[in-house]
Structure formats: structure tokens, C-alpha cells
Amino acid sequence: MREIINDINNLKNSSKIKIPKNIYIVASNNLSKLQISFYSKLSELTNVNIYLLSPGHDLWDRINIEDGAISLDNYNKKQYLLNESIESIFCKFIANFEKLIEETTFNEEIKVNIQLPFIDPTINLKKNHKSLLLHQIQKSLIYNNNQNFNIEDNDESIIFRDVKIF
Amino acid sequence: MLNIYKTNKIELISEVLAKEILINPPFITDNLKISIQNYFLSKWIKDQITLKNDINALCEFQTLAEYTEELVRNLYKDQKVKSWNFESIKWSIIESFEELGEFKESWPLINWINKFINNKKILDSEIYELILRITKVFSDYILYRPEMIEKWHNTELKNSNLFSGLNKDQYWQPILFKLIERKFK
Known part of the structure; x- marks a missing residue:
């Protein structure tokens, strides 16, 4: 892979290379830095389409940038850790992965077309004031009870909502 | 060109992928390969493409490691690439x-x-x-x-x-x- 990354200009001029005219990759956060560099470079030879399943929009910025003025006076590590949101705990890995893609394409000076069609999964039921499955599960976890869940047909707050909950 | 589609809806990914294959179909003798890490997700996406396009012939799913290895082999066809698989x-x-x-x-x-x-x-x-x-x-x-x-x-x-x-x-x-x-x- 590294040889191809370094040798991409020669490959561009070669008429013999056999490469698909479209490359399709569906991923969540499982690409290594080497693979991202490889497919970024390969996009100079062919169309590379990467479909990333991501839990949220602008995760890295949301997790790593705090609002307001930063003060190092009275720095309390314990308080700082307590301020960590659930999102920053569970989404840190994927946020770093998304930043890695952004930095790699920037450093390699790759022409990139990024589409970010994020859809609020709670929007369907917000208007009806009905309880979302996601909120019911959150409440159940907080209060540690075994209440039954009401699942509406158009509830999309959890992707795999048809999974049986024991 | 590098196209990145980032979304929280897997249904959207399958829909875009199905449309993309419909618009840019592979050559009649080509075997279209799609890299998906998870076996069950690949089965689901295969079904979704079939439902959306009414047909899904010559479509094969591979893990990223397999897909990349095959790609490297094709790029260096003349040389004997010993794979570190x-x-x-x-x-x-x-x-x-x-x-x-x-x-x-x-x-x-x-x-x-x-x-x-x-x-x-x-x-x-x-x-x-x-x-x-x-x-x-x-x-x-x-x-x-x-x-x-x-x-x-x-x-x-x-x-x-x-x-x-x-x-x-x-x-x-x-x-x-x-x-x-x-x-x-």
C-alpha cells in the first residue's frame, strides 16, 4: 500500500493498470490511517466512494471545543472529568476517526466531495408529543427499572428498533 | 475523485449506493465488488440494493482487507506480490x-x-x-x-x-x- 501511495504518479501514466472505475466502501470507524491514505491517493486514478455511518454531525468539534473563555486558573481535574458528556465518552473514538479522515485528505491535498446528510431521528414523533424509544431506554437506564417499551411505527430514534429486548 | 458520504441513516447509505450502481453500472462482464466489514450488514445492503434496483446481479461483498489486497494485486499484476495476509x-x-x-x-x-x-x-x-x-x-x-x-x-x-x-x-x-x-x- 505504501509503495502505491508513493508511486501514484507513475501509476497515473501507466496504461496497463487495471483498476475498477468505481470503488465502494461502506465503513463505520474501522479504516486505518494507512487505508485512508491509500484510498485518498487512489482517488486520483478512479472514483472512490466512501460511505460512513456516523452517529452525529460535527462530532469532533462538539466533543473537543468548549464554549466560552478558557481559564487555567483554579483548574480542577476531577470537575473537568465530571463535565464530560455521554457523547464525549461514547463517541470519542469515531470523532477522532472522522478528524483523521479530514486531516489526511487535507495533508494529501486530495480533491474531496463530502456530503453530510444527517437526519434528526427524533423529528417524526416530536410533533406528536409521543415518547421516543430512545428516550424510554434512556429513562429506563437512569431509573434502573424494567418497564415495557411502547414502540411507534414511525419511531426512528434507534436504527435497529426491531431487536427484541429481553 | 474522493466522495465521502457521512450520515447517521444506514437506509440512506443503501439508497445512495443503489442509485450510484444504477447510474454507473459496471461493465457487463465485470464483477462489482463492494467493501463492507460486517457480513450481516453486507447481506442487508445486498437485499436493499435488490429491492431498490429490482436486480442485483454480479455484486460481491468483501472485507476491506480482502478488497484492498485484490486491488494491490491488480495494480502490480506484472510483479509477484507476496501477500502479508x-x-x-x-x-x-x-x-x-x-x-x-x-x-x-x-x-x-x-x-x-x-x-x-x-x-x-x-x-x-x-x-x-x-x-x-x-x-x-x-x-x-x-x-x-x-x-x-x-x-x-x-x-x-x-x-x-x-x-x-x-x-x-x-x-x-x-x-x-x-x-x-x-x-x-
Whole structure:
């Protein structure tokens, strides 16, 4: 892979290379830095389409940038850790992965077309004031009870909502 | 061109993918390959493409490692590219296991190596499990620590620089890498 990354200009001029005219990759956060560099470079030879399943929009910025003025006076590590949101705990890995893609394409000076069609999964039921499955599960976890869940047909707050909950 | 579609809806991914295949269909004799890491997700996406396009012929799903390996082989068709895939690394480790015992740096593994030699090089489940784990570590190094692997590749076996940045109980790793590399040559 590294040889191809370094040798991409020669490959561009070669008429013999056999490469698909479209490359399709569906991923969540499982690409290594080497693979991202490889497919970024390969996009100079062919169309590379990467479909990333991501839990949220602008995760890295949301997790790593705090609002307001930063003060190092009275720095309390314990308080700082307590301020960590659930999102920053569970989404840190994927946020770093998304930043890695952004930095790699920037450093390699790759022409990139990024589409970010994020859809609020709670929007369907917000208007009806009905309880979302996601909120019911959150409440159940907080209060540690075994209440039954009401699942509406158009509830999309959890992707795999048809999974049986024991 | 690099196109990245980032979304929280898997249905949207399958829809965009199905449309993309419909708009840019592969050549009639081509086998369209799509890389998806998860087997069950690939089955689901295959069904979704069939539902949306009414047809889904000649469409094959591979893991990213398989897909990348095939791509590299096609790009360097003239040259013999020996693949460092999981199976070939595993069998090279088995072949090099006895030789590894000749190096004093192999002390963390010496019990297993001696057991392997005493068993007349017959693999029992315990040694096989160990070798599988080492193979997994080496496969991950190749993917996630390519700089370290390149450094090992460029350093001679007798050179003490081979061990720089490692703890003493990890010295056997670059040695084993050099032995495997010799097998690949």
C-alpha cells in the first residue's frame, strides 16, 4: 500500500493498470490511517466512494471545543472529568476517526466531495408529543427499572428498533 | 475523485449506493465488488440494493482487507506480490517458531517454544491459540503501525536499532518479523 501511495504518479501514466472505475466502501470507524491514505491517493486514478455511518454531525468539534473563555486558573481535574458528556465518552473514538479522515485528505491535498446528510431521528414523533424509544431506554437506564417499551411505527430514534429486548 | 458520504441513516447509505450502481453500472462482464466489514450488514445492503434496483446481479461483498489486497494485486499484476495476509503470516510464524527459540530475546515465549519442540513440532490447541494471537498482533501492526514495520524492514537482524522504542519483553517481536520476512523472500 505504501509503495502505491508513493508511486501514484507513475501509476497515473501507466496504461496497463487495471483498476475498477468505481470503488465502494461502506465503513463505520474501522479504516486505518494507512487505508485512508491509500484510498485518498487512489482517488486520483478512479472514483472512490466512501460511505460512513456516523452517529452525529460535527462530532469532533462538539466533543473537543468548549464554549466560552478558557481559564487555567483554579483548574480542577476531577470537575473537568465530571463535565464530560455521554457523547464525549461514547463517541470519542469515531470523532477522532472522522478528524483523521479530514486531516489526511487535507495533508494529501486530495480533491474531496463530502456530503453530510444527517437526519434528526427524533423529528417524526416530536410533533406528536409521543415518547421516543430512545428516550424510554434512556429513562429506563437512569431509573434502573424494567418497564415495557411502547414502540411507534414511525419511531426512528434507534436504527435497529426491531431487536427484541429481553 | 474522493466522495465521502457521512450520515447517521444506514437506509440512506443503501439508497445512495443503489442509485450510484444504477447510474454507473459496471461493465457487463465485470464483477462489482463492494467493501463492507460486517457480513450481516453486507447481506442487508445486498437485499436493499435488490429491492431498490429490482436486480442485483454480479455484486460481491468483501472485507476491506480482502478488497484492498485484490486491488494491490491488480495494480502490480506484472510483479509477484507476496501477500502479508492473515493465513500466510500464521503459517510463517509456525515455520519460524523453533528458530525464534535460538534467540535469547525470545525468553517470554520460551515455555511455549520448548513445548512445541518437545511435541515434535505438533501444534496443540494452546500453541495454536498463541500463534493466532501473535498473527493478529502482526496483522494489526501492518495496518495500524506501518511506520514501525517499515523501520523493522529496513533494519538488519543483528542491528541493535531493531529494538529501539521497545520494552525488553517485546524484543522477540522484531526478531520474529525478520524471520517471517526471510520466509516471504
